[in-house]
């Protein structure tokens with residue numbers, strides 16, 4: 366089970382997540398209490414051990430801004446939320462950017478991982494980073510294929526059951542592993558990663 370821990374803001378956050386077995390971490394560049402500036406992101410990238418994928422998280426920011434922040438910080442991939450068209454994915458892929466596509470599961474959602482050039486697909490609630498769960502019954506008849514991550518309101522207490530029901534390739538969490546909004550609780554991060562496995 367691939368596990369991504371999102372919204373890290375300090376070196377201690379990175380160290381705990383990596384030591385506890387996170388496969389990927391997310392640094393948020395979107396408007397959010399978890400947002401990091403580019404200098405902080407670059408420091409956190411340097412603090413991340415090899416083998417842990419660092420993903421920059423964006424929402425409805427211009428493609429040029431995404432590419433500039435990704436290059437300046439050194440994140441390995443970008444995760445796009447919001448209403449990006451297919452052309453935005455194509456433009457970033459043409460620059461060699463590794464892509465993660467995040468979407469909620471509404472009628473017409475493209476659920477085949479890789480369909481827009483992304484290497485991972487995230488199915489999230491309609492309000493990313495809010496801690497809201499969504500009705501997993503929506504997966505019936507729409508279950509993605511390939512490297513897809515379940516997200517939206519996951520925490521140490523609910524993630525095992527959510528995995529059993531949704532059968533994702535991986536999971537992604539932020540709000541459910543915080544003490545206060547924007548501040549990771551290291552005990553909850555460890556408990557979440559243990560519960561995933």
Ligand SMILES: O=C(O)c1ccccc1N[C@@H]1O[C@H](COP(=O)(O)O)[C@@H](O)[C@H]1O
Nearest residue numbers: 371395397493494496517518538539540
């Ligand atoms: O975490 C944020 O603040 C955020 C802001 C804008 C876009 C995405 C964001 N995070 C992503 O949201 C989900 C986690 O949601 P939850 O808090 O666990 O419900 C995950 O994909 C994050 O990468």
